[in-house]
Structure formats: C-alpha cells, structure tokens
Amino acid sequence: MSKPGDQRTLRGRVAVVGIGETDYYRHGASPDPEFKLALKAILAACKDAGLDPRDIDGFSSYSDDRNDASRLAAALGTHRLRTATMQWGGGGGGCCAAVANAAASIVAGLADCVVVFRALAQGQYGRFGQVSGVETISGEKAYLMPYGVLAPPQRFAMKVQRYMYEHGVSQDAQRAIALASYHHAQANPRAVMHGKPLDREKYDASRWIVEPFHLYDCCMENDGAAALVLVAEERAREFRQKPVFLLGAAIGSGHRSGAIPHNAPHYASAGFDTVAPDLYRMAGLGPCDVGTVQAYENFTGGVVMALAEHGFFEPEQANDFLTLENLIAPSGRLPLNTSGGNLAECYMHGFELVIEAVRQVRGTSTSQGRRNDVAMVIGGPMVTPASNLLLGSEAAL
Amino acid sequence: MSGREMPNHLPEGLPIPVPELDGLSAPYWNGLRENRLLVQRCSHCDAWQFGPEWICNACHAFDPAWTEIEPCGRIFSWERVWHSSHATLRQHLPYVAVLVEIPHAGSVRMVGNLLGDPLQAVTIGTAVEGCFEHHPGSSPPYSLLQWRVSSPRE
Numbered sequence: 446m447s448k449p450g451d452q453r454t455l456r457g458r459v460a461v462v463g464i465g466e467t468d469y470y471r472h473g474a475s476p477d478p479e480f481k482l483a484l485k486a487i488l489a490a491c492k493d494a495g496l497d498p499r500d501i502d503g504f505s506s507y508s509d510d511r512n513d514a515s516r517l518a519a520a521l522g523t524h525r526l527r528t529a530t531m532q533w534g535g536g537g538g539g540c541c542a543a544v545a546n547a548a549a550s551i552v553a554g555l556a557d558c559v560v561v562f563r564a565l566a567q568g569q570y571g572r573f574g575q576v577s578g579v580e581t582i583s584g585e586k587a588y589l590m591p592y593g594v595l596a597p598p599q600r601f602a603m604k605v606q607r608y609m610y611e612h613g614v615s616q617d618a619q620r621a622i623a624l625a626s627y628h629h630a631q632a633n634p635r636a637v638m639h640g641k642p643l644d645r646e647k648y649d650a651s652r653w654i655v656e657p658f659h660l661y662d663c664c665m666e667n668d669g670a671a672a673l674v675l676v677a678e679e680r681a682r683e684f685r686q687k688p689v690f691l692l693g694a695a696i697g698s699g700h701r702s703g704a705i706p707h708n709a710p711h712y713a714s715a716g717f718d719t720v721a722p723d724l725y726r727m728a729g730l731g732p733c734d735v736g737t738v739q740a741y742e743n744f745t746g747g748v749v750m751a752l753a754e755h756g757f758f759e760p761e762q763a764n765d766f767l768t769l770e771n772l773i774a775p776s777g778r779l780p781l782n783t784s785g786g787n788l789a790e791c792y793m794h795g796f797e798l799v800i801e802a803v804r805q806v807r808g809t810s811t812s813q814g815r816r817n818d819v820a821m822v823i824g825g826p827m828v829t830p831a832s833n834l835l836l837g838s839e840a841a842l
Numbered sequence: 843m844s845g846r847e848m849p850n851h852l853p854e855g856l857p858i859p860v861p862e863l864d865g866l867s868a869p870y871w872n873g874l875r876e877n878r879l880l881v882q883r884c885s886h887c888d889a890w891q892f893g894p895e896w897i898c899n900a901c902h903a904f905d906p907a908w909t910e911i912e913p914c915g916r917i918f919s920w921e922r923v924w925h926s927s928h929a930t931l932r933q934h935l936p937y938v939a940v941l942v943e944i945p946h947a948g949s950v951r952m953v954g955n956l957l958g959d960p961l962q963a964v965t966i967g968t969a970v971e972g973c974f975e976h977h978p979g980s981s982p983p984y985s986l987l988q989w990r991v992s993s994p995r996e
C-alpha cells in the first residue's frame with residue numbers, strides 16, 4: 446500500500462491538543478494590550494491541553510502578526526525555540542496555512558510542540574475598514590485608493606458583483622450566510638453579537654456599505670487573540686483533551702491570482718480552484734464527507750464563492766443551496782460558521798474559525814453539527830495565498 | 843447632484859499615487875499627466891501586461907516596452923460605495939467605482955470612477971471612454987484616469 450509519494454502528507458501526522466482564546470471585544474474595548482492578549486490565548490491553550498508552556502518549541506502565525514515568536518518565547522521562558530514561521534500575505538487567507546506550516550515543521554522533525562496563534566487589537570493599531578494618515582501610495586493600492594477603493598469592502602465588492610453576474614447569484618444567498626452566523630452566535634456566549642439576533646427584515650433594511658454588501662454582509666472589527674497547540678500524532682493521546690487530527694491542508698492560489706490591480710485571469714473567484722482539490726487529495730475525502738464548515742467571511746459573497754469552489758454546489762445552484770435552513774446546526778445540510786464566525790462571534794482574523802472546527806470534532810460547540818467526524822475550515826476567500834484545512838476525529842483516520 | 847461641475851470627481855485628500863522607489867510604474871503615471879494611457883506590451887512575444895512588472899509573465903523577457911493605447915473599454919464590474927473608509931469622502935457619498943476591461947490591449951483591466959450621476963444604473967458590458975483628471979496643484983502633482991459611458995452609437 447505504501448509508496449514513497451504517500452509519505453509526503455500531513456494526513457494523520459499531527460493533532461490539536463489544546464485551544465484557547467481571550468474574551469472577544471469590539472474594537473477599542475480590550476483592557477489589555479495586544480501582546481498580553483496573545484499571551485493569554487497561548488496560556489489558555491496550554492492549560493486546556495495540560496501542557497507546561499515552557500515546553501512550547503515553536504510558533505506559527507500569519508498576516509504579519511506583530512507578536513514576534515522570539516519575544517513570546519522569551520516572555521514565556523520556553524526552554525528553547527525551534528521553529529518560527531510566518532505565512533506571507535493573504536490577510537485571513539493565512540489562518541489555515543499557519544496550522545499547515547506548524548504541522549509541516551513537526552512532521553519534518555524541526556519541532557515537537559508548536560503554538561499557532563493570531564492576536565489582533567484593531568482598536569490599538571488601526572481599523573482594517575478605515576484609512577488615515579496615508580499621504581502618498583505606491584504599488585497595487587496606487588491604482589485603487591485615489592478612486593476611493595480604499596479598504597476591504599471596496600476592494601472585494603467588484604469581485605463579488607462580477608461573480609453574481611456570471612452565475613446569477615442573488616442577494617438572498619448572501620443574506621442566508623449572514624443569518625446563519627447570527628443564528629449560531631445567539632447560542633455562543635463568547636460571541637460579540639450574542640444577544641443581538643438578526644432576521645430577514647433587519648438585514649434587508651440595513652444600509653449598504655458598498656453594493657452588493659449590506660452592513661451585515663461585512664465582518665466586524667475586533668480585539669482579541671486565539672491559539673492552539675499542535676503536537677505529533679505519536680504524542681496526541683498524552684494530553685487532557687480528545688485529540689483532533691489534521692486530515693489535510695492546502696495553501697495557495699491559481700495562475701496569476703496575484704496580478705494587480707484586479708488583473709487575475711480568473712477574476713470572479715475566491716481563489717480555491719486549485720487549492721480545494723489539493724485539500725481533498727491529501728485528506729482522501731470529498732465534499733460529501735464534510736460534517737460542518739467554518740468559512741472565512743470577510744464578506745458573505747466570498748463565502749458563496751468559496752463553498753462552490755469546494756464542491757458543495759455548482760455556482761448556478763447557489764441560490765437553492767444557500768438557505769438559512771440548510772446552513773444551521775444541527776439539522777442543516779451543511780452547518781456553516783457554527784460559532785458565529787467573523788460576522789458575529791469575533792473577527793479574530795479567521796483563527797476563531799479554526800478553534801471552532803476543533804470544538805466541532807471534540808463535540809463541544811455551542812451549535813454542534815450532527816456529524817462531527819470531519820470538520821472543514823476555509824481561510825480568506827478572494828485573497829492570495831488562501832488556505833484551508835480538514836480536521837477529524839481518531840475515527841476518521 | 844447639479845451645481846457641481848464634475849460631481850464624481852472625488853475630493854482632494856485621498857492618498858496620492860506615486861511610482862515605487864524603483865520606478866516600475868513611473869511611465870504609467872507620467873503618461874497620465876500628458877493625457878496618454880501607457881501599458882506594457884512585450885516586444886518579444888506581444889503579450890500585454892498591466893499592472894506593470896519588470897518581466898513579461900508570458901516569455902520572461904525583461905523590461906517589457908510601454909505602449910500607448912486608446913483609453914476606451916467596457917465595464918467588467920462595478921460597485922457603488924455608500925460607506926466612507928476615509929474622512930475626506932464622508933460628504934461625497936455615494937460614488938461609483940468601475941473595473942474597465944480594455945479588449946484592444948489584451949483585455950487588461952483598470953479601476954477608476956464612473957463619471958456622471960452617482961445613482962445611475964450601471965451595467966456590466968457597457969462601453970466607456972477614459973477622461974484624464976489632472977491634479978496639478980497637489981503636492982506632488984498627479985493625474986488619474988476616469989471613465990464615462992460612451993456616447994451611444996451602433
């Protein structure tokens with residue numbers, strides 16, 4: 446059965462043994478500086494695992510996280526540092542890649558116990574949705590910013606508009622995604638939007654941010670941190686929690702996806718046309734095996750595209766598939782963003798989605814899907830590089 | 843929206859485009875100041891390229907040549923912005939940004955504003971023509987390329 450090529454996989458080789466996060470705050474509301482948030486999330490993940498934080502020997506993050514691996518290692522007094530990995534570019538598109546990079550370090554024998562994390566206090570370092578203090582600009586943004594295409598809502602709306610045009614996707618499909626996130630957030634006491642339900646009428650009455658995005662199609666801006674602990678499969682059962690195994694991971698984008706400004710040949714795309722097949726190939730699974738999906742919502746339109754590119758439906762079927770009923774736990778066909786995600790739990794730059802997928806496999810989500818053997822995470826639609834993960838229980842190996 | 847001479851020109855105060863320190867896009871920005879639209883076209887393989895790069899992505903010849911093209915095309919996608927992401931735009935909402943495809947230049951695309959009524963219906967595929975918008979009093983001075991719907995003709 447075993448061929449040399451089979452060795453080049455992450456499938457079943459590493460497990461998540463601890464997860465942790467800080468309280469989640471509206472931007473500007475964190476009482477703690479960002480570095481302290483990072484430390485709190487990491488310590489919470491170690492505590493969850495029953496691990497001495499001094500035994501961490503690597504850190505992995507993405508999107509130029511400011512909380513440097515060496516500073517963390519010094520602050521925590523780790524015995525040694527053996528890997529420090531930063532995923533290039535892609536904003537939230539790195540949330541799964543950071544896990545994959547940590548896993549690769551462990552499988553390759555560079556490190557044994559790697560923390561993957563994201564800490565982000567937009568209230569302290571600037572909101573993603575606002576631009577100020579920029580006098581001159583070069584490169585990609587020079588072709589956009591002088592025309593008022595400044596922040597992510599304006600940068601992504603034209604891509605979604607084109608996709609809706611090419612495939613006949615309606616506003617209702619986007620609305621269903623927003624409603625599902627808010628529905629799940631009502632069961633999740635960690636969620637910033639807990640206690641603030643959203644219904645169809647409220648969505649329809651909400652203002653446009655940029656057509657085709659209503660207010661509720663757009664992610665929040667928050668302060669917080671989230672972390673997980675990854676170890677080799679051989680050690681996975683030594684810890685306090687039920688281990689959650691990595692079944693597959695993939696990173697990247699298709700041909701010239703990074704051609705600026707807005708010149709990618711396959712423009713109306715979330716960027717998973719090459720990445721999704723890689724993920725399924727590594728895991729040896731297909732869309733019908735997936736119990737729940739956490740799909741990064743910078744904007745709901747990106748989720749429509751990402752789910753289609755992962756084979757859950759054809760783009761032309763999006764309007765039929767994407768209904769609230771189909772997207773909610775436990776009974777929906779494909780429970781989506783079961784913690785509330787970037788729209789309604791916390792914009793932890795997608796790392797809250799990774800943590801939620803671990804909870805689904807453990808069976809401890811506040812909106813548990815019917816099937817918890819295989820959970821998917823999709824990171825960062827419409828950016829490059831994007832990334833994704835499949836996590837699963839021991840039974841799924 | 844009457845009374846303003848060119849209602850969709852955005853106010854001064856937005857980030858000013860300047861070439862990179864290595865000068866990669868300088869021919870493009872300098873061209874706009876002279877009412878000329880320049881994009882790259884490789885002299886080895888004839889591939890069009892925009893935004894600019896130091897190499898032709900098709901054949902790997904360095905320093906693709908700059909070629910002047912007619913500033914006209916069709917709307918490939920669009921958006922109408924209702925929420926400002928910059929203080930200078932708060933009193934200038936909504937405005938429309940378009941992504942224009944230029945079929946006679948390898949279908950390269952560029953972003954600009956659609957001039958005219960900001961509430962106008964916008965249709966993908968509509969023919970548009972470019973208008974050079976100069977900001978000579980700015981420091982440093984710069985020019986943009988804006989778009990308006992072409993006069994109807996068969």
Ligand SMILES: [Zn+2]
Nearest residue numbers: 884887898901
């Ligand atoms: Zn060439």
